[in-house]
Amino acid sequence: MEAPGQITRFFPVRAGGQIANRNQIPNDVLVLCSGWAYRYIQLSDGRRQILQFLLPGDILSPEAIFGKSHLFSVKALTEVMVGGFSTGGVRERYATDSAMRSTISNYGIAEIRDAAELAAVLGQYSAEERIAHLMLRLVPRIAARNVIREHRYPFPLRQQHVADAVGLTPVHVSRIFGLLRERGVVSISEGVMRVIDMPELERLGALR
Amino acid sequence: MEAPGQITRFFPVRAGGQIANRNQIPNDVLVLCSGWAYRYIQLSDGRRQILQFLLPGDILSPEAIFGKSHLFSVKALTEVMVGGFSTGGVRERYATDSAMRSTISNYGIAEIRDAAELAAVLGQYSAEERIAHLMLRLVPRIAARNVIREHRYPFPLRQQHVADAVGLTPVHVSRIFGLLRERGVVSISEGVMRVIDMPELERLGALR
DNA sequence: CGGCAGTTTGATGTTACTCAATTTAAGTGG
DNA sequence: CCACTTAAATTGAGTAACATCAAACTGCCG
Numbered sequence: 001m002e003a004p005g006q007i008t009r010f011f012p013v014r015a016g017g018q019i020a021n022r023n024q025i026p027n028d029v030l031v032l033c034s035g036w037a038y039r040y041i042q043l044s045d046g047r048r049q050i051l052q053f054l055l056p057g058d059i060l061s062p063e064a065i066f067g068k069s070h071l072f073s074v075k076a077l078t079e080v081m082v083g084g085f086s087t088g089g090v091r092e093r094y095a096t097d098s099a100m101r102s103t104i105s106n107y108g109i110a111e112i113r114d115a116a117e118l119a120a121v122l123g124q125y126s127a128e129e130r131i132a133h134l135m136l137r138l139v140p141r142i143a144a145r146n147v148i149r150e151h152r153y154p155f156p157l158r159q160q161h162v163a164d165a166v167g168l169t170p171v172h173v174s175r176i177f178g179l180l181r182e183r184g185v186v187s188i189s190e191g192v193m194r195v196i197d198m199p200e201l202e203r204l205g206a207l208r
Numbered sequence: 209m210e211a212p213g214q215i216t217r218f219f220p221v222r223a224g225g226q227i228a229n230r231n232q233i234p235n236d237v238l239v240l241c242s243g244w245a246y247r248y249i250q251l252s253d254g255r256r257q258i259l260q261f262l263l264p265g266d267i268l269s270p271e272a273i274f275g276k277s278h279l280f281s282v283k284a285l286t287e288v289m290v291g292g293f294s295t296g297g298v299r300e301r302y303a304t305d306s307a308m309r310s311t312i313s314n315y316g317i318a319e320i321r322d323a324a325e326l327a328a329v330l331g332q333y334s335a336e337e338r339i340a341h342l343m344l345r346l347v348p349r350i351a352a353r354n355v356i357r358e359h360r361y362p363f364p365l366r367q368q369h370v371a372d373a374v375g376l377t378p379v380h381v382s383r384i385f386g387l388l389r390e391r392g393v394v395s396i397s398e399g400v401m402r403v404i405d406m407p408e409l410e411r412l413g414a415l416r
Numbered sequence: 417c418g419g420c421a422g423t424t425t426g427a428t429g430t431t432a433c434t435c436a437a438t439t440t441a442a443g444t445g446g
Numbered sequence: 447c448c449a450c451t452t453a454a455a456t457t458g459a460g461t462a463a464c465a466t467c468a469a470a471c472t473g474c475c476g
Contacts, residue, residue: 041328044416049328063320066313071321098303105274108316112271113279115323120249120257122330123375127432159455167331172432174455189455190441208252335464367423377465382424397423398473 009084013037013076019060020074026064028084032056035080036156039072040164050165051118053077053157055141062111065090065104078156117207122167130166131176132205135186135193155193217292221245221284227268228282234272236292240264243288244364247280248372258373259326261285261365263349270319273298273312286364325415330375338374339384340413343394343401363401 009028013019019037020026037054051072054060060082063071067087093100121133142153159177163170181187185201187194195201217236221227227245228234245262259280262268268290271279275295301308329341350361367385371378389395393409395402403409 041324041415043328043332047332049331051324051327063317066310066317068314068317071317071324095306095309101303101309102274105316106276108313108320109271109274109276109279112316112319112323115320115327116249116259116279118327119259119323119330120251122327123257124251124255158453169433170455171434171457174457175432178456207249366421378423379425379466380464382422383464386424 006085006089007083008086008089009082011082011084013080013082015076015079017076018073019076019080019082020070020072022071022073023069025067025069026061026087029064029087029090030060030074031083031085032058032060033081033083036077037074037080038077038161038165039074042073048164049167050161052114053138053161053165055145057145059107062107065094067091077161120207127166127168127172127176128179129204130168131162131173131180132185132201133207134162134166134205135195136201136205138193139195151195151198153193153195154191155188156191214293214297215291216294216297217290219290219292221288221290223284223287225284226281227284227288227290228278228280230279230281231277233275233277234269234295237272237295237298238268238282239291239293240266240268241289241291244285245282245288246285246369246373247282250281256372257375258369260322261346261369261373263353265353267315270315273302275299285369328415335374335376335380335384336387337412338376339370339381339388340393340409341415342370342374342413343403344409344413346401347403359403359406361401361403362399363396364399 010033019030022041032054034056037058037060038050039052039054039060040048040050042048054074059065060074061070061072063069064087094104121130125133138155139153142148142155146154157165159170159173162168163173166173168176177188183200185197185204187196218241227238230249240262242264245266245268246258247260247262247268248256248258250256262282268282269278269280271277272295302312329338333341346363347361350356350363354362367378367381370376371381374381376384385396391408393405393412395404
């Protein structure tokens with residue numbers, strides 16, 4: 001067996017490309033090395049729910065650690081590089097290394113928390129609140145990976161992605177974007193999100 | 209230290225009573241021994257999202273295993289009995305017993321899957337589909353714990369609980385219940401859910 | 417019998433969806 | 447550099463789904 005923790009694959013995926021399919025059995029634990037991706041659940045009638053946007057360093061398929069079939073499908077949003085660790089190696093370390101166990105269990109708990117908060121937002125929040133919440137969650141994650149000047153965050157999502165993430169139509173997302181821009185809260189265009197009034201964004205979107 | 213896996217507390221909670229609060233640090237890993245309870249996230253303006261209904265045998269607070277603060281609040285729906293295991297004991301077994309690790313990690317994965325599916329339902333499904341989905345998920349879980357005759361399932365939820373679980377108002381839940389009853393799909397009254405047309409219920413509520 | 421919590425029903429209001437047209441932005445090939 | 451094409455975003459008008467408000471009804475318990 002190869003050394004645990006070793007990257008066994010490293011490959012590019014072009015923007016829009018499929019990286020994993022729900023219910024398939026994974027070969028590796030996949031990690032996003034560069035670019036953006038997203039997890040989603042596809043319904044047979046064409047609707048889909050985007051569950052999480054993934055940034056460099058994120059694990060694409062946490063369930064793969066335990067050799068279970070994929071819980072979600074994953075697609076590349078931009079051009080990405082993906083690294084793959086052998087599941088065997090990771091599970092080996094999970095069994096023997098208590099620091100690794102702690103890392104993985106914390107990761108799992110964060111996943112549960114995020115999914116539950118998303119459910120609360122989708123169940124209870126209005127269109128405006130949902131969109132504000134999405135922005136608010138992305139801001140610190142983008143900031144952790146990019147140099148941010150003048151509150152301008154790289155933002156490669158199309159309005160269709162936002163719509164699928166918050167359970168609205170792209171048309172309605174466009175209207176809300178217009179509203180938020182007009183009211184001087186955030187302004188999204190040309191792949192950049194500019195946060196103008198952070199306190200207001202928090203008031204709208206924070207989970208309290 | 210007490211023997212791991214030992215029940216250290218065992219206590220009743222009356223219907224409607226609080227069992228755990230989000231963000232508090234848990235003392236024990238709590239297990240529901242009898243009755244119904246539910247996990248939810250409470251918002252400061254009074255709205256709340258019910259995330260899961262809990263039946264006997266369910267762990268009320270899975271995150272407690274790792275000593276993290278509660279991810280959700282928990283309330284008793286009916287009168288319940290709750291058992292508490294010391295977190296220390298469970299974590300001890302988690303570290304040393306690989307079967308225990310596997311059980312817990314599977315449990316965690318199921319939690320992530322359920323929360324993600326809930327998010328998909330809340331984000332994408334119509335009122336009717338959401339309610340059908342809720343019923344559909346409950347049916348096998350109720351059946352595993354009760355003798356079912358003539359497709360009649362014990363169902364202690366008030367319409368307010370259903371509303372908070374699917375993100376609708378109680379008034380609208382009442383209308384949809386009326387519709388489903390009239391169309392001969394399911395009929396809910398007096399604490400009993402009667403499934404009349406299971407295939408139709410699946411067609412409406414299954415996640416495909 | 418009266419009171420209370422929960423459900424049902426009706427009327428009306430609001431939010432978000434649908435459909436369709438227009439504008440904008442970003443290529444692409446001449 | 448400029449028509450031409452195409453994908454994405456915006457805007458408007460009409461509609462459907464769900465919320466709100468309020469009243470009536472039900473079953474239950476004292």
